[in-house]
Structures are given as C-alpha cells and as structure tokens.
Amino acid sequence: MTWLKAIGTELWGLFVDDGLLVVLSLAWIGAVVLGLRGLWPEGGHRALEAAAFAIGFLLILAESVTRAARRARKKRMSATVVGRR
Amino acid sequence: MDAINWTHAGPTFAAAFLASLVEFVEALTVVLAVGTVRGWRHALVGSGLGLLLLVALVAILGPALGRVPLDLLQLVVGTLLLLFGLRWLRKAILRSADVIALHDETAAYAKETEILRRDSASMAGGWDRVAIATAFQIVVLEGVEVVFIVVAVGAAGGLLVPASLGAAAAFVVVLALGLLLHRPLAQIPENLLKFAVGVLLSAFGTFWVGEGIGLAWPAADWSILALISAYLALALILVPSVRSIYSPVRRSVGTSQQAKEWP
Numbered sequence: 001m002t003w004l005k006a007i008g009t010e011l012w013g014l015f016v017d018d019g020l021l022v023v024l025s026l027a028w029i030g031a032v033v034l035g036l037r038g039l040w041p042e043g044g045h046r047a048l049e050a051a052a053f054a055i056g057f058l059l060i061l062a063e064s065v066t067r068a069a070r071r072a073r074k075k076r077m078s079a080t081v082v083g084r085r
Numbered sequence: 086m087d088a089i090n091w092t093h094a095g096p097t098f099a100a101a102f103l104a105s106l107v108e109f110v111e112a113l114t115v116v117l118a119v120g121t122v123r124g125w126r127h128a129l130v131g132s133g134l135g136l137l138l139l140v141a142l143v144a145i146l147g148p149a150l151g152r153v154p155l156d157l158l159q160l161v162v163g164t165l166l167l168l169f170g171l172r173w174l175r176k177a178i179l180r181s182a183d184v185i186a187l188h189d190e191t192a193a194y195a196k197e198t199e200i201l202r203r204d205s206a207s208m209a210g211g212w213d214r215v216a217i218a219t220a221f222q223i224v225v226l227e228g229v230e231v232v233f234i235v236v237a238v239g240a241a242g243g244l245l246v247p248a249s250l251g252a253a254a255a256f257v258v259v260l261a262l263g264l265l266l267h268r269p270l271a272q273i274p275e276n277l278l279k280f281a282v283g284v285l286l287s288a289f290g291t292f293w294v295g296e297g298i299g300l301a302w303p304a305a306d307w308s309i310l311a312l313i314s315a316y317l318a319l320a321l322i323l324v325p326s327v328r329s330i331y332s333p334v335r336r337s338v339g340t341s342q343q344a345k346e347w348p
Contacts, residue, residue, distance in 0.1 A: 016172075025168060050308065054291055061171055061323075068184060069182065072331055073332075
C-alpha cells in the first residue's frame, strides 16, 4: 500500500505543484467553453479568440511565478530577521 | 511528408525526446546507485520488472485511447499536458531566477547511495528485495511520466510514432552514456532542458485544449510554433523580472535603513 500511495502521490505531483495555477487554468478553460466564446463575433475575429485564449494562460503563468518569488522573498526576509534576534 | 506533418512531427519528436531525456537521467541516477551499492543483478532485475509493467501499461492504454472521441481526447489530454508543461516551465523559471535551487544529480546520487548503504540487505532466495524494489519503483515512476508525455504529445495529434521515436532515442542516449560513464549524468544542463520542455509542452497543451473546445487556430498547425514563441518570450522576460522581485538590487545612497534589510 505504501508503494501504491507513493505512486499516487507522484502522479498527483506531475500535474499539481501550485494549486492556484491549476485552479485558474481549469477555470479559464471552463470560462472560455461556457461563456466567453459567445462574446466573440463570428468571422475574422476567430484569430483574436484563439489569441485571447492563449494569453490567458500566459498571464496565469506570470502570476504564478511572481507570486512564488514574492513568497520566497518574504520567507527569506523572515528567516533573516529571526537569525538576527 | 507534407508541410502540416513536418510542422507536427518535428516539435513532437523534440518534445518527447527532451522530456524523456530528463526522466531517464533521473531514473539512471537511482539505478546506478542501486547497482553500485547493492549489485547490478538486483538493479537490472528491478529495472526489467519496471519496464515490463510499463510495456503492459502502454499495451492496455494504446488501444483504449483509440476508442475515445478525438475532441474529448484532445481536451482531456491537452489539459493534462498543459498543466504538466506549465508546472515544468514555472519551476524552470524559478530555478533560472535563483528563487529555488537547481536539481543536483550528483547530490541525488550521493543521497541514494547513502540510504542504500545504511539499509541492510533484505535477502530472499538470493535476491535483495530492497534493491530490486528501489530500482523497480524509480523505473515505474519515471517511466509513467515518459508514457504520459508520449501519449499526450502524440495521441492528440495522431503522432504517436514520432513521439515514441523521440522517447526511444532518449532512452538509447541515456543508456549509452550510462554504460560508458558509469556515473550520474550531472553534466547535462537539466534546468535548460526542463525550460525547453516546459515551453514545448505548454504550447502543445494549449493548442490541443483549444482544438478540443473547438477553437479555430489561425494558420492551423503553424499556431503551435507561434505558441512556442509566445511561451519562450514570456519565460525569458519573467526570469530577470522574478529575479529582481526575489533579490532586489540593494540601494546604496540615503537608504541605510533599507540596505540593512537585505543580506
């Protein structure tokens, strides 16, 4: 069972590292499927629809890495302050 | 081969090759540790059993995937591929920006050999169960990732053959280097590989999810190249930006209070 649990944990870890990134990505796909597609007019704007779809993920990635950097900086500053006490 | 297939096959082969290379290197490190410390017979038996399980997995999964409607396959597999790619790319950016440490294959090898030396051999009928299990586990774990990559990169676009060839080529390269060098492949620029793979898989995943939900990508399959360029450009912009967030430049004049905050 320990081995199975290790495999399960590893498989989960393949896709989920930053939970918010996963949630936002799935939410963006859902939003495009369920609602946003209706906002785009037919015809020549299909390229803009695809571009907007891709830009959504680029922004989600940018948010994730900048948040990770801020969190890591905060953690390092806290460790520095504790070290000086 | 016509233009559309070439557009697909090249990046598909490259993505599968590079991603599999990283996974096989990690597996090789542990198998080398097992072989060096506990004996090659046990390492090879464990690895062989792991490979058999993976072959069985592919044999079952391959035909099963053929029965899934293409749109659904593209959406589900594309989503998983996108999440996988974004995860790799995110970590590669953070490592490049020195926010998190680089993966050190030599240190991983040293740690694994220490664990194996410390654990006493659990022999049963002449077979070291711990050694076999360790080799088996790492081959299965890393192999599952390779199988996923090959299936995800290849199945959604009907390019399982180039994807499989990419993975097979990576296996041959790593095996050959492992046999020649008999030590962990620490010289391979792992983060650079993961950076490239993250870009490729994120682009592929985005493309397939779009296909799955019925988006009309301009210039059809050439959009994959545009997506690769977009992810690469963003990643290259993010590295220095993230580095400056994590380690801002110390101000030298008139702000001695602030200067003291930074190590």
